[in-house]
Amino acid sequence: MxxxxxxxxxxxxxxxxxxxxxxxxxxxxxxxxxxxxxxxxxxxxxxxxxxxxxxxxxxxxxxxxxxxxxxxxxxxxxxxxxxxxxxxxxxxxxxxxxxxxxxxxxxxxxxxxxxxxxxxxxxxxxxxxxxxxxxxxxxxxxxxxxxxxxxxxxxxxxxxxxxxxxxxxxxxxxxxxxxxxxxxxxxxxxxxxxxxxGLLPEKAAPRPKAVRLRRHDDAGEALAALMLAHCHQALAELGACLAAPVAAEPFHQLRKTIRSLRSLLRFSRPLDPEKRLATLRRELANWFHGQNTRRDYDALGLYWAQLRDEMDITPEPLAGFLRDQAKAAQDEVELRAVVALLLSLWALLLRHGLASSQPLQDFCEGRFRQWDQRVRRAHQAGEDVASLHALRIQIKNLRYAALAMSPLWPGQDSKPLLKVLTSLQESLGGIRDAQMALERCSPLAHGRKALLAYEAGLLLGYLQARRSKHLKKCRKYWERWRTTARPWD
Known part of the structure; x- marks a missing residue:
């Protein structure tokens, strides 16, 4: 072989x-x-x-x-x-x-x-x-x-x-x-x-085969296999990013895969008693946060396109500014840096695996109960900017892990929970983007270029209005989440 x-x-x-x-x-x-x-x-x-x-x-x-x-x-x-x-x-x-x-x-x-x-x-x-x-x-x-x-x-x-x-x-x-x-x-x-x-049709890079999860599988082996599948998928998506460096969608998809991988690394932490994965977990987090500037300007560009179409705005210097800022934030060397991290993680998982003597379902149910409590504690901190951001991170971790492990609960058991977690994440994301827009666009709105300042002000007002709506939705979805049945209970 x-x-x-x-x-x-x-x-x-x-x-x-x-x-x-x-x-x-x-x-x-x-x-x-x-x-x-x-x-x-x-x-x-x-x-x-x-x-x-x-x-x-x-x-x-x-x-x-x-x-x-x-x-x-x-x-x-x-x-x-x-x-x-x-x-x-x-x-x-x-x-x-x-x-x-x-x-x-x-x-x-x-x-x-x-x-x-x-x-x-x-x-x-x-x-x-x-x-x-x-x-x-x-x-x-x-x-x-x-x-x-x-x-x-x-x-x-x-x-x-x-x-x-x-x-x-x-x-x-x-x-x-x-x-x-x-x-x-x-x-x-x-x-x-x-x-x-021309003897084969051009196709998008195939997604890795889904990892089959069984309730009585060894927890360490199953979670290691899931993380390896994420590594393979991220490497394929990185190729698409480098082939179309200006396109927002391949970059967004890569970030989602890395975010899901980071969630699984956190979820599996008790299975890494020697802390072999700790350094890679931190380095992946640093890489992920290093891409935030590009992500922010890509998101603002999408929001502006939506508002521009609703209001039929022309000309539109803000679109060019946001596009230029996103392009300036692109760093191919930094983007490629994640390759070494993914290959290193792959090697560590092959060489050492994850330590476990528990069936997968037993481990996951205990771990999800812990994470469930973390989300509840984060919600108690209040509705200031920092607290809502911390709640969003806990919600994302729980949602990505629950999505990856959902085959453990066949039928409809996990779908209502995943649906409300998705709604909560989207609402909290809208609140976060409104705050991000204040940081990125406020200098423009007070700048000397009148048309650019006008459009930046429109975008800020639009996102601040959406923030109020998202906060109301967040409260509604929280009550729904609080009473939704957990498949791990």
Whole structure:
């Protein structure tokens, strides 16, 4: 079973910097020329069977490779692979005599095989030993994918586990991502080539498979699996953010996933008695709060668009100002910093897991009762700005955790509670945004640019009026929440 972490280099000018990184030290290693031809039948039988077949020249030799269906969550590719030395590039599936899929291949013995795409690149590789004794094969590839007349560059680093613990590959990947513009890539060269050739439809990044929760599962194992799924999802969403850096929606979705992950980390704290996850929990919180400026201006832009449409306002200098402020708050280096945190968390969960001897349902019910009481205590603090903000944080933590664990209570048990928690969170969010608008827009409303000041004043008034409505709704939803049945009681 091949296991490798594929990292895409986002900045072509950083190639030499990557090779010279102390953990790689590839700058003096000679390159090997690679030229691969991928084959399939005219009706894509191999592709439909989940198989990839190529013949590749590696320096002076030819190697035929058959890869089976596997997974590529978070950029960690895990799949069966069979390699056979051959004489030349001519396709011949009968060489894979030891493959478990030989029956499929036998049925294709007399079928024509067509070249569907090619890759040609220079590979620099060497084997290293990691600090835990694991052996990792480093492979830096630079070249191109060719499909018909289309071309696409290859700039990537593969960390393949030769022997040892998969967590070693992730730990090395995290260390490299801290220093270099690298991003885990779930797409293989062949998949990229199929997309380039138009042989596969362009699709949004698939969401990781849902983690199946059972009441009697070990609490530590189940919660670790949930957090790993969140890590994989966040890494996929980060790719969408970097591909469309100005778009608000991919950024908003990434923040939601990270926020949910942080809630699960807090929820699981009793299962981490050695506090191995404490530092990462704090660093994720710091990263999350570091994105607040962009989030605020994105939100103000959406509020202004809604008000502008209602009042049919033109011209609108405020829209441009808010857009420029959101753009100025974008920091690709800071955005990428979360990659190393996610890979480090992934490695820690693989290596150490979470300690538990409790069934999942027993642990969750006890933990939710504790969090329920925290929410009630936060509500008793009053309705000043700081107290409502603290209540909102407690509500969000409870809602995200309850949403993740809702499969434990099938049927309608958790839906009424989740519905009222969502309403409470939205109302408290509206109150928070009104306060945020005062901080962000008040200087504009008192500025010298008359039209900009006028529009900022309109937005402030609009959000302050909404604040009063949200506060009334919050009181109503609180009473509803107070009397809603808890599935954990």
């Amino acid at each position: 091949e296991q490798e972490l594929k990292l895409r280099l986002l900045d072509p000018t950083a190639w030499e910097q990557m090779l010279a990184h102390p953990l790689l030290a590839l700058q003096d290693t000679p390159a090997i020329s690679m030229h691969a031809i991928y084959y399939d039948t005219p009706d894509a039988t191999l592709q439909r069977a989940g198989l990839a077949y190529r013949v590749r020249r590696e320096g002076e030799r030819w190697v035929a490779t058959l890869k089976g269906e596997g997974s590529a969550a978070g950029g960690l590719h895990q799949r069966p692979e069979w390699n056979v030395a051959v004489d030349d590039a001519r396709p011949c599936l009968t060489v894979f005599t030891e493959s478990p899929v030989q029956a499929v291949l036998e049925a294709l013995r007399d079928r024509p095989l067509l070249a569907i795409l090619e890759t040609e690149f220079q590979r620099i590789e060497k084997s290293v030993s990691w600090e835990d004794g694991s052996r990792i094969l480093l492979a830096a590839d630079r070249g191109e994918i060719r499909a018909n007349a289309a071309r696409e560059p290859i700039l990537e680093l593969e960390l393949e586990l030769v022997e040892g613990d998969p967590a070693a590959v992730l730990t090395l990947g995290a260390a490299l991502c801290r220093d270099l513009p690298l991003l885990p890539d779930a797409q293989s060269k062949m998949l990229r080539g199929l997309l380039l050739a």
